[in-house]
Amino acid sequence: MRTRFAVWVLLFGVALSFWGTAVPSLRGRAAPSPREEAAFAATTLSEGVYFQEFHLPVGGRPVDFFVVRMQRGLPHLTLDVAIADGALAHGRDTVAGMAQAAEGALSTWGERPWGRNHVLAAVNGYYFDLESGTPWRGVVQSGWYAQRFDDVESGSGFVWTRDGRAFVGGCLYHPAGKQTVTWLASGKTLRFQGVNRPRGKDELVLYTSHYDADTGTSDEGLEVLVELNAPLGIAPTGSDKLVTGVVRAVRDHAGSTPLPYGYVVLSASGKARRQLGKFVAAGDAVGIHQEIAHFAPDCQNPSPNDWGNAYAAIGGDYVLLRNRETTDDVLKPEAQRRNARTAIAYNDAFVFFVVADGWNPGVSEGVTALQLARFVRDVLGATDAVTEDSGGSATMWVNGKVVNNTYCNFTHNCGPEGEPGADGVYPVLQPLVGTAVLMVDVKPGEQSETFARGDSITTRRPARLYQGPGRLYAPVETIPGGRGGLILPTLLELGGIRAEDAYWWRVRFGEAEGWIEEAALWGGGTPPRRVETSRSGGSGFSLLH
Incomplete structure (x- = not known):
């Protein structure tokens, strides 16, 4: 964060260990002996996705870097954005909370029937309004233009498209x-x-x-x-x-x-x-x-990058690199301070999530924007990069765990005089933020054919209606057991779609309409059957079970 307070939730626990390695982690207090420069072995999270840690001297001080890289061009892998509490108007949540809420949720990546998310990694997104939780700049989530980006700003953010293009946006406006x-x-x-x-x-x-x-x-x-x-x-x-x-x-x-x-x-x-x-x-x-009119950061010259068919986009702070060259952003006063920082970077082969920890003397003391630019370029091989909300908000979640030291990043209460933190044990402290950026392995789409549009149904038990196919959507009301209703069609062809651990149907009970789990229903005129679409190739095929 910059010159503003963050909203945090305190979860008591013990020091986080390095995920996926046998290397011990010392957090919250200076290490009893100097740690040597190291690049730890990468851990495979999924085909094409890898997690790696680096402990490097930067400007004469130690820094812990946490990196997840995703191979571009694999049809089952994508990026997406999570919105805290699923509500731009008021949401705030931890990165871990958003990643967990997105697990198993409906994805619109690829062909229909749409699949569901398996979230491999996540980092915090851009700044947000502390009172409302509304993200600054803009948001594209799963192909929905959920919040407009600001008109005529010199920079906009990071963009990922349905055809796998990535770019750092410049100036834009909405004609x-x-x-x-x-x-x-x-x-x-x-x-x-x-x-x-x-x-x-x-x-x-x-x-x-x-x-x-x-x-x-x-x-x-x-x-x-x-x-x-x-x-x-x-x-x-x-x-x-x-x-x-x-x-x-x-x-x-x-x-x-x-x-x-x-x-x-x-x-x-x-x-x-x-x-x-x-x-x-x-x-x-x-x-x-x-439609978006897109220009270079000078707001004068047209940009070659088209926002059309954007699948995921989030605001960005300092543009670290464009075509391997550092930008003037790294010379801004705050950018020249050592701090914990979050960045998204890429080259032709990979997209990278990067977090550098700070505020832990003798262990990890943060980086300037220029130092981070050099790390992603010279160590990771990135050509382009942009930072997100940093400082106390800097968080990386990998395969179910927060892997970096969020406690020291926020409190600055670490090192020999910092308490708690003796012997590397400290409270696990996670920031409440407005958005997170996700790396997702999209599981093949599955769609039930148990019911058809117009079928009469009856609830087996009391069951809740939701505004979408999954429990992350707002609840509508609870329908009593034994209530009769009707299966409704959907223009998105989502009847019977699998999300989370259930198959979902859009239904009507009296005046109430919403989505309900198949397991809560009796009725239908066809035997249970599932349709699955493979994502191993471009066109996909159907399997009947």
């Missing part, structure tokens, strides 16, 4: 005429002014399930619920690509519309409300287009 909702039958078009933020006067703002359980709006507006046929992402520059959908409900003089997964709410106030109300009706087919 007003390229943020539109079009009625496909009539060709009428409305411009929208924002995504997943509080609605202002005379504005049309779009909301998705990433924002919160509902829109949080007053009843002075008009809200239109649209079911989509694809994640609401960023269109390629200059294209006419639309994410299409169907209007399912029109709610005039109503606010706080629930936000189910796979839907968008068009929320209009004032003049925008009157415009929208003139021609919207349930059953209308619409198309949504949002």
Whole structure:
């Protein structure tokens, strides 16, 4: 972190050991004898993903570096972003908490049926608002443009696309005429002014399930619920690509519309409300287009990197490297202070997560931005890199454990005079942050054919409805056992999709709609059957069980 306080949760425990190695870890107090320069053997986390630690002298002081590298081009591997509590409006969580919540969750990487996450590693994301938890800059999660990046900033962040491109973004803005909702039958078009933020006067703002359980709006507006046929992402520059959908409900003089997964709410106030109300009706087919104009950091020259089809993106702080060259960011005053730091780096072969620990005299004393740039370039071979929220927030989670020293990074209460920390034992202290960046091994998609659209069902037992296929989504209500209901279709073709440890169906019980586990249901007209899609190649194939 910079000159601001962090919100932390204190979890008492013992010193973290190095994960995957037999090398002992001394944390919280200076080592009793100097540690030699070392690059420990890499540990394989999955095919193409490796964890490694380095203890190196940097500028005459020791530094512990923690590195996870992911091979690019393997179809089962991707990056993604986790949003604390699944809610941009108010979420805060530890990196470990976000990684665990994302485990087994639905992934939109690759072909349908979509698979589920197996999270291998995670680091903290970018800065966030301490009061609301809302991330700064922007967020793309699983192909959804969940939060807009800031217009006309010299830098934006790190971007990972569906076709495996990686780049560090420069200056960007959202051309007003390229943020539109079009009625496909009539060709009428409305411009929208924002995504997943509080609605202002005379504005049309779009909301998705990433924002919160509902829109949080007053009843002075008009809200239109649209079911989509694809994640609401960023269109390629200059294209006419639309994410299409169907209007399912029109709610005039109503606010706080629930936000189910796979839907968008068009929320209009004032003049925008009157415009929208003139021609919207349930059953209308619409198309949504949002586009980014991307420039070099000078905000003058066009960038060759297109944000179209971004799959994951997060804000970035100091750009350490562009094409192996350090940037002027490393000369900024705070960048020249030794600190704990988090970075994302890459070259043509790998993407790297990097954390350098600090504030532990004699053990790991942090790095400047320039020193970190040289490490990722000269030791790891990276060509491009950007830092994330650093200092006290610097956290790396690998295969179920936080591997770095988050206690010393935050408290600065380490070394010979620091207590607790005697003999390397210290409380495990993890920061509450707004986002995390994940390395994910996507498991093959599985889809049940036990039910079909329109099937009558009955609950076997009391069961909870959720706003999406999984328990990480907001709960709707609990349905009593023995209640009759109906299987609903989904434009995303997610009926029976496997997420976490269950198969999920979109259902209706009376006025309540949501997602429920298959194991809680009786009914259906076909024997249980599962469809699985392989991710071992580009096209995939189906296996029936």
